[in-house]
Amino acid sequence: MSEVNGFDYIVNNKVGSSPHVPQKKSKFGLYLVGITGGIGVAISVICIPFVSPAFRKICLPYVPATTQQVQNVLQALKGRSGSLIDLGSGDGRIVFAAAKAGFKAHGIELNPWLIWYSRLKALTTGLSSQTIFIKQNLWKHNLRGYNNIVLFGVDQMMKDVETKFINELQKDSVIIACRFPLPSMNVIKIVGEGVDTVWMYKISKS
Numbered sequence: 001m002s003e004v005n006g007f008d009y010i011v012n013n014k015v016g017s018s019p020h021v022p023q024k025k026s027k028f029g030l031y032l033v034g035i036t037g038g039i040g041v042a043i044s045v046i047c048i049p050f051v052s053p054a055f056r057k058i059c060l061p062y063v064p065a066t067t068q069q070v071q072n073v074l075q076a077l078k079g080r081s082g083s084l085i086d087l088g089s090g091d092g093r094i095v096f097a098a099a100k101a102g103f104k105a106h107g108i109e110l111n112p113w114l115i116w117y118s119r120l121k122a123l124t125t126g127l128s129s130q131t132i133f134i135k136q137n138l139w140k141h142n143l144r145g146y147n148n149i150v151l152f153g154v155d156q157m158m159k160d161v162e163t164k165f166i167n168e169l170q171k172d173s174v175i176i177a178c179r180f181p182l183p184s185m186n187v188i189k190i191v192g193e194g195v196d197t198v199w200m201y202k203i204s205k206s
Protein backbone atom coordinates (compact mmCIF):
# COMPACT_ATOMS: atom_id res chain seq x y z
CA MET A 1 0.00 0.00 0.00
CA SER A 2 1.50 3.39 -0.97
CA GLU A 3 1.81 6.18 1.60
CA VAL A 4 -0.96 8.25 -0.07
CA ASN A 5 -3.22 5.25 -0.38
CA GLY A 6 -2.50 4.33 3.24
CA PHE A 7 -3.49 7.88 4.36
CA ASP A 8 -6.69 7.71 2.33
CA TYR A 9 -7.49 4.37 3.93
CA ILE A 10 -7.01 5.77 7.45
CA VAL A 11 -9.16 8.87 6.73
CA ASN A 12 -11.98 6.99 5.07
CA ASN A 13 -12.16 4.22 7.63
CA LYS A 14 -11.39 6.21 10.81
CA VAL A 15 -8.47 5.03 12.88
CA GLY A 16 -9.47 2.49 15.50
CA SER A 17 -12.74 1.52 13.91
CA SER A 18 -13.04 -1.70 12.01
CA PRO A 19 -12.64 -1.41 8.28
CA HIS A 20 -15.86 -0.98 6.28
CA VAL A 21 -16.61 -4.28 4.73
CA PRO A 22 -19.78 -4.16 2.59
CA GLN A 23 -22.34 -6.46 4.29
CA LYS A 24 -24.07 -8.98 2.06
CA LYS A 25 -27.71 -8.85 3.19
CA SER A 26 -29.01 -12.35 3.94
CA LYS A 27 -32.27 -13.30 2.23
CA PHE A 28 -32.66 -16.38 4.41
CA GLY A 29 -35.15 -14.66 6.74
CA LEU A 30 -37.27 -13.52 3.82
CA TYR A 31 -37.27 -16.96 2.27
CA LEU A 32 -38.22 -18.50 5.64
CA VAL A 33 -41.15 -16.10 6.07
CA GLY A 34 -42.26 -16.77 2.48
CA ILE A 35 -42.04 -20.55 2.82
CA THR A 36 -43.79 -20.75 6.23
CA GLY A 37 -46.44 -18.27 5.05
CA GLY A 38 -47.00 -20.33 1.88
CA ILE A 39 -47.28 -23.56 3.86
CA GLY A 40 -49.76 -21.88 6.23
CA VAL A 41 -51.93 -20.65 3.34
CA ALA A 42 -51.78 -24.10 1.64
CA ILE A 43 -52.83 -25.88 4.86
CA SER A 44 -55.71 -23.40 5.34
CA VAL A 45 -56.90 -23.84 1.73
CA ILE A 46 -56.90 -27.64 2.16
CA CYS A 47 -58.51 -27.61 5.64
CA ILE A 48 -61.27 -25.01 5.10
CA PRO A 49 -63.59 -27.36 3.11
CA PHE A 50 -63.27 -29.98 5.89
CA VAL A 51 -63.99 -27.46 8.68
CA SER A 52 -66.68 -25.38 6.93
CA PRO A 53 -69.56 -27.92 7.51
CA ALA A 54 -69.32 -26.97 11.21
CA PHE A 55 -70.51 -23.44 10.30
CA ARG A 56 -73.55 -24.57 8.29
CA LYS A 57 -77.09 -24.65 9.66
CA ILE A 58 -76.89 -28.45 9.55
CA CYS A 59 -73.41 -29.71 10.37
CA LEU A 60 -72.67 -32.81 8.29
CA PRO A 61 -68.95 -33.46 8.76
CA TYR A 62 -66.72 -35.79 6.77
CA VAL A 63 -66.84 -39.15 8.56
CA PRO A 64 -66.17 -42.01 6.13
CA ALA A 65 -68.34 -45.12 6.28
CA THR A 66 -66.73 -48.14 7.92
CA THR A 67 -66.08 -51.26 5.84
CA GLN A 68 -68.94 -52.93 7.72
CA GLN A 69 -71.28 -50.03 6.89
CA VAL A 70 -70.42 -50.28 3.19
CA GLN A 71 -71.09 -54.04 3.29
CA ASN A 72 -74.42 -53.43 5.05
CA VAL A 73 -75.42 -50.90 2.37
CA LEU A 74 -74.61 -53.43 -0.38
CA GLN A 75 -76.52 -56.15 1.43
CA ALA A 76 -79.55 -53.90 1.79
CA LEU A 77 -79.36 -53.12 -1.94
CA LYS A 78 -79.26 -56.80 -3.00
CA GLY A 79 -81.73 -57.40 -5.82
CA ARG A 80 -81.84 -53.70 -6.75
CA SER A 81 -80.35 -52.12 -9.87
CA GLY A 82 -80.39 -48.89 -11.88
CA SER A 83 -79.24 -45.48 -10.74
CA LEU A 84 -77.92 -44.67 -7.28
CA ILE A 85 -76.76 -41.51 -5.56
CA ASP A 86 -74.81 -41.14 -2.33
CA LEU A 87 -75.74 -37.80 -0.73
CA GLY A 88 -72.50 -36.39 0.70
CA SER A 89 -70.25 -38.92 -1.01
CA GLY A 90 -67.03 -38.18 0.92
CA ASP A 91 -64.13 -40.05 -0.67
CA GLY A 92 -66.56 -41.99 -2.85
CA ARG A 93 -66.29 -45.37 -1.14
CA ILE A 94 -70.04 -46.09 -1.25
CA VAL A 95 -70.26 -44.88 -4.87
CA PHE A 96 -67.38 -47.19 -5.90
CA ALA A 97 -68.82 -50.17 -4.04
CA ALA A 98 -72.20 -49.57 -5.70
CA ALA A 99 -70.59 -49.17 -9.14
CA LYS A 100 -68.77 -52.49 -8.69
CA ALA A 101 -72.13 -54.04 -7.78
CA GLY A 102 -73.53 -52.88 -11.14
CA PHE A 103 -75.22 -49.57 -10.31
CA LYS A 104 -74.83 -46.40 -12.36
CA ALA A 105 -73.54 -44.59 -9.28
CA HIS A 106 -73.37 -40.88 -8.58
CA GLY A 107 -71.90 -39.01 -5.62
CA ILE A 108 -72.77 -35.48 -4.62
CA GLU A 109 -70.38 -33.67 -2.33
CA LEU A 110 -69.60 -30.08 -1.26
CA ASN A 111 -65.92 -30.58 -0.48
CA PRO A 112 -63.91 -29.96 -3.70
CA TRP A 113 -60.90 -31.96 -2.51
CA LEU A 114 -63.04 -35.05 -1.91
CA ILE A 115 -64.64 -34.60 -5.32
CA TRP A 116 -61.25 -34.42 -7.07
CA TYR A 117 -59.96 -37.36 -5.02
CA SER A 118 -63.01 -39.42 -6.02
CA ARG A 119 -62.70 -38.48 -9.70
CA LEU A 120 -59.02 -39.39 -9.69
CA LYS A 121 -59.76 -42.68 -7.98
CA ALA A 122 -62.48 -43.40 -10.55
CA LEU A 123 -59.89 -42.91 -13.29
CA THR A 124 -57.21 -45.03 -11.65
CA THR A 125 -59.60 -47.87 -10.81
CA GLY A 126 -61.28 -47.91 -14.22
CA LEU A 127 -64.67 -46.94 -12.79
CA SER A 128 -65.11 -43.57 -14.54
CA SER A 129 -67.78 -44.81 -16.93
CA GLN A 130 -69.99 -46.14 -14.09
CA THR A 131 -69.53 -43.19 -11.71
CA ILE A 132 -70.14 -39.43 -11.69
CA PHE A 133 -69.09 -37.06 -8.91
CA ILE A 134 -70.95 -33.77 -8.68
CA LYS A 135 -69.75 -30.84 -6.60
CA GLN A 136 -73.02 -29.44 -5.31
CA ASN A 137 -75.11 -28.86 -2.22
CA LEU A 138 -77.20 -31.99 -1.70
CA TRP A 139 -80.20 -29.86 -0.71
CA LYS A 140 -80.21 -28.21 -4.15
CA HIS A 141 -79.93 -31.39 -6.20
CA ASN A 142 -83.18 -32.86 -7.49
CA LEU A 143 -83.40 -36.59 -6.82
CA ARG A 144 -86.20 -37.38 -9.28
CA GLY A 145 -83.94 -39.37 -11.64
CA TYR A 146 -82.58 -41.80 -9.05
CA ASN A 147 -84.17 -45.01 -7.86
CA ASN A 148 -81.65 -45.79 -5.08
CA ILE A 149 -80.52 -43.21 -2.55
CA VAL A 150 -77.85 -43.63 0.10
CA LEU A 151 -77.37 -41.17 2.93
CA PHE A 152 -74.93 -41.26 5.83
CA GLY A 153 -76.40 -38.23 7.55
CA VAL A 154 -76.78 -36.66 10.97
CA ASP A 155 -79.81 -36.66 13.26
CA GLN A 156 -80.66 -32.95 12.73
CA MET A 157 -81.13 -33.36 8.97
CA MET A 158 -83.26 -36.50 8.84
CA LYS A 159 -86.68 -34.81 9.09
CA ASP A 160 -85.96 -32.28 6.32
CA VAL A 161 -84.29 -34.83 4.07
CA GLU A 162 -87.25 -37.19 4.52
CA THR A 163 -89.55 -34.42 3.23
CA LYS A 164 -87.19 -33.95 0.25
CA PHE A 165 -87.33 -37.71 -0.50
CA ILE A 166 -91.13 -37.79 -0.34
CA ASN A 167 -91.43 -34.74 -2.61
CA GLU A 168 -88.85 -35.69 -5.22
CA LEU A 169 -88.54 -39.47 -5.46
CA GLN A 170 -90.60 -41.68 -7.77
CA LYS A 171 -92.66 -44.65 -6.62
CA ASP A 172 -90.58 -47.73 -5.68
CA SER A 173 -87.37 -45.76 -5.20
CA VAL A 174 -85.48 -46.91 -2.13
CA ILE A 175 -83.56 -44.99 0.49
CA ILE A 176 -80.74 -46.47 2.54
CA ALA A 177 -80.06 -44.44 5.67
CA CYS A 178 -76.78 -45.13 7.49
CA ARG A 179 -76.26 -44.48 11.21
CA PHE A 180 -79.50 -42.42 11.65
CA PRO A 181 -82.99 -43.58 10.59
CA LEU A 182 -85.66 -41.43 8.94
CA PRO A 183 -88.18 -40.20 11.51
CA SER A 184 -91.55 -41.14 9.91
CA MET A 185 -91.28 -43.50 6.93
CA ASN A 186 -91.87 -47.22 7.43
CA VAL A 187 -88.69 -49.29 7.48
CA ILE A 188 -88.73 -52.26 5.10
CA LYS A 189 -85.33 -53.72 6.05
CA ILE A 190 -82.68 -53.25 8.75
CA VAL A 191 -79.13 -54.54 8.23
CA GLY A 192 -76.37 -54.58 10.84
CA GLU A 193 -76.28 -53.17 14.33
CA GLY A 194 -74.93 -50.30 16.42
CA VAL A 195 -73.20 -47.50 14.54
CA ASP A 196 -73.07 -49.64 11.39
CA THR A 197 -76.86 -50.13 11.18
CA VAL A 198 -78.51 -49.25 7.89
CA TRP A 199 -82.27 -48.76 7.42
CA MET A 200 -84.05 -49.26 4.10
CA TYR A 201 -87.22 -47.44 3.02
CA LYS A 202 -89.36 -47.57 -0.11
CA ILE A 203 -91.36 -44.74 -1.62
CA SER A 204 -94.92 -46.04 -1.93
CA LYS A 205 -96.78 -43.03 -3.35
CA SER A 206 -98.49 -43.47 -6.72
Ligand SMILES: C[S@@+](CC[C@H](N)C(=O)[O-])C[C@H]1O[C@@H](n2cnc3c(N)ncnc32)[C@H](O)[C@@H]1O
Pocket residue numbers: 053060061062063064065086087088089090091092093094108109110111114136137138139152153
Ligand atom coordinates in the same frame (compact mmCIF):
# COMPACT_ATOMS: atom_id res chain seq x y z
C1 LIG B 1 -70.82 -38.49 7.09
S1 LIG B 1 -69.88 -38.08 5.62
C2 LIG B 1 -70.31 -39.47 4.63
C3 LIG B 1 -69.31 -39.74 3.52
C4 LIG B 1 -69.64 -40.92 2.62
N1 LIG B 1 -71.03 -40.95 2.22
C5 LIG B 1 -69.31 -42.22 3.31
O1 LIG B 1 -70.26 -42.86 3.76
O2 LIG B 1 -68.12 -42.56 3.43
C6 LIG B 1 -70.88 -36.74 4.98
C7 LIG B 1 -70.33 -36.03 3.75
O3 LIG B 1 -71.26 -35.06 3.33
C8 LIG B 1 -70.58 -33.91 2.86
N2 LIG B 1 -71.53 -32.78 2.97
C9 LIG B 1 -71.84 -32.04 4.07
N3 LIG B 1 -72.79 -31.14 3.78
C10 LIG B 1 -73.09 -31.31 2.47
C11 LIG B 1 -74.00 -30.67 1.58
N4 LIG B 1 -74.82 -29.71 2.00
N5 LIG B 1 -74.04 -31.08 0.29
C12 LIG B 1 -73.23 -32.08 -0.15
N6 LIG B 1 -72.34 -32.73 0.64
C13 LIG B 1 -72.28 -32.36 1.94
C14 LIG B 1 -69.38 -33.80 3.79
O4 LIG B 1 -68.35 -33.04 3.18
C15 LIG B 1 -69.03 -35.28 3.99
O5 LIG B 1 -68.07 -35.69 3.06
